Amino acid sequence: MxxxxxxxxxxxxxxxxxxxxxxxxxxxxxxxxxxxxxxxxxxxxxxxxxxxxxxxxxxxxxxxxxxxxxxxxxxxxxxxxxxxxxxxxxxxxxxxxxxxxxxxxxxxxxxxxxxxxxxxxxxxxxxxxxxxxxxxxxxxxxxxxxxxxxxxxxxxxxxxxxxxxxxxxxxxxxxxxxxxxxxxxxxxxxxxxxxxxxxxxxxxxxxxxxxxxxxxxxxxxxxxxxxxxxxxxxxxxDRLRRLLHEQIDGMVALGREHAAAGARRKERLIGGLMEQMLAQLERHGCTLPVSRRRELLTMDVELNVQGLEIWLDREAKTAASA
The missing domain is CATH 3.60.15.10 (Ribonuclease Z/Hydroxyacylglutathione hydrolase-like)
Structure with missing residues (x-):
């Protein structure tokens, strides 16, 4: 090895x-x-x-x-x-x-x-x-x-x-x-x-x-x-705690914004989440090239969107049965 x-x-x-x-x-x-x-x-x-x-x-x-x-x-x-x-x-x-x-x-x-x-x-x-x-x-x-x-x-x-x-x-x-x-x-x-x-x-x-x-x-x-x-x-x-709370709220808002986007929902969520994260990295003072930032984040953005979509569907189902 x-x-x-x-x-x-x-x-x-x-x-x-x-x-x-x-x-x-x-x-x-x-x-x-x-x-x-x-x-x-x-x-x-x-x-x-x-x-x-x-x-x-x-x-x-x-x-x-x-x-x-x-x-x-x-x-x-x-x-x-x-x-x-x-x-x-x-x-x-x-x-x-x-x-x-x-x-x-x-x-x-x-x-x-x-x-x-x-x-x-x-x-x-x-x-x-x-x-x-x-x-x-x-x-x-x-x-x-x-x-x-x-x-x-x-x-x-x-x-x-x-x-x-x-x-x-x-x-x-x-x-x-x-x-x-x-x-x-x-x-x-x-x-x-x-x-x-x-x-x-x-x-x-x-x-x-x-x-x-x-x-x-x-x-x-x-x-x-x-x-x-x-x-x-x-x-x-404590600084990291505040950042996590801000990002969770941002993801929830993004999900609800595109919840009814139908076949284009996943595409819009991936694009929107990537842009959110790139903007946060800019505020963090990241000096890596944007292409490298995207490369490092792509897998997690796609996985996070999968989880976000499942949560949105679960929310919709709960609301429909209420």
């Missing part, structure tokens, strides 16, 4: 590049406390060799990993869980109660992802999705905790992106592992103002009021950092 990309942060936390699509898109985190370890997020099955290589480089026996903790069951976060667990004999998989069955039997998860991305893309980008034995799965709901050799990891139920999503509060690490709840921040957009961030509404459970509330709950924990899956650790969390 190619040399694994990783960065040691402080507080015993290492960010490992999951090598999903391109470097710097998706992360897995290794948390080490006095010789015992946990992985938060797994990436895909194709990410597992890199994670095992980091353990080896650090001299951490595979038997010393106590937990594997995907924040939710989307495949860029949990697709590698079963494969990783095969190599970690003492580990338990910790997962949201709504996601546990999909880790034990991932067939519906795979089918759902294939409907969004296509079967060929699933094989190419995610590899094999391996089931996790039921006896090794541990459900964690709101307020539950696990003990990593004296270090407490606490779980917050954080819907808005997905109903099967929790975030992991790590007070010893002065932060929270946020999965997709606190948005996406690619390091290419960093500048003297800090990070730039945007929400992710990937299909199929986008819920704007719930996402607003979950974002506020994370910041209310009073910690210094958010450990993003996409990508890396960010500070200045």
């Amino acid at each position: 190619a040399e694994v990309r990783y960065q040691d942060l402080d507080y015993g936390i290492t960010v490992i590049d999951a090598e999903f699509h391109r470097p710097g898109v998706a992360a897995s985190y290794l948390v080490v406390e006095r010789g015992r370890a946990a992985f938060v997020e797994t990436g895909t099955s194709l990410s597992v060799p890199g994670q095992l290589a980091v353990l080896e480089k650090k001299g951490i026996p595979r038997e010393s990993v106590d937990y594997v903790i995907p924040t939710h069951v989307h495949l860029d976060h949990a697709g590698g869980a079963g494969e990783l667990m095969r190599h970690l004999p003492a580990a338990r998989l910790v997962i949201h109660p709504r996601g546990a069955r999909h880790m034990i039997d991932p067939s519906r998860l795979i089918a759902g992802a294939a409907a969004v991305y296509g079967e060929e893309a699933i094989r190419r980008h995610y590899g094999e999705v391996v089931p996790v034995p039921a006896e090794r799965v541990m459900e964690a709901g709101e307020g539950d905790e696990v003990d990593l050799n004296g270090r407490t990891l606490r779980f917050l139920d954080t819907p808005g992106h997905a109903l099967h999503h929790f975030c992991v509060v790590d007070e010893a690490g002065r932060g929270i592992f946020t999965g997709d709840t606190f948005g996406i921040s690619y390091r290419e957009f960093d500048n003297e103002q800090g990070a730039w961030i945007f929400p992710t509404t990937t299909p199929v459970q986008f819920d704007p009021p719930a996402l607003h509330a979950s974002i506020d709950r994370l910041v209310a924990q009073g910690l210094d950092y958010m450990y993003l899956t996409h990508y890396g650790r960010v500070g200045g969390v």
Whole structure:
């Protein structure tokens, strides 16, 4: 395999590049406390060799990993869980109660992802999705905790992106592992103002009021950092919170503006969302060429529009039945 990309942060936390699509898109985190370890997020099955290589480089026996903790069951976060667990004999998989069955039997998860991305893309980008034995799965709901050799990891139920999503509060690490709840921040957009961030509404459970509330709950924990899956650790969390709220409201307004556009709705939403994001990057002082900005954003804009359309259809159906 190619040399694994990783960065040691402080507080015993290492960010490992999951090598999903391109470097710097998706992360897995290794948390080490006095010789015992946990992985938060797994990436895909194709990410597992890199994670095992980091353990080896650090001299951490595979038997010393106590937990594997995907924040939710989307495949860029949990697709590698079963494969990783095969190599970690003492580990338990910790997962949201709504996601546990999909880790034990991932067939519906795979089918759902294939409907969004296509079967060929699933094989190419995610590899094999391996089931996790039921006896090794541990459900964690709101307020539950696990003990990593004296270090407490606490779980917050954080819907808005997905109903099967929790975030992991790590007070010893002065932060929270946020999965997709606190948005996406690619390091290419960093500048003297800090990070730039945007929400992710990937299909199929986008819920704007719930996402607003979950974002506020994370910041209310009073910690210094958010450990993003996409990508890396960010500070200045209150500024980023305000930016996420502004963008969620902008997406909702855009969706409602074009809700009745019929066959042209998707096209108008893609164009409108891209322009919104490019305008925000301009205000952020981004110096990248506009062509590069579009290149970095295109995949997420298209996925966000898919989620936005599903939310619009759900809203329309609810209104019609009222």
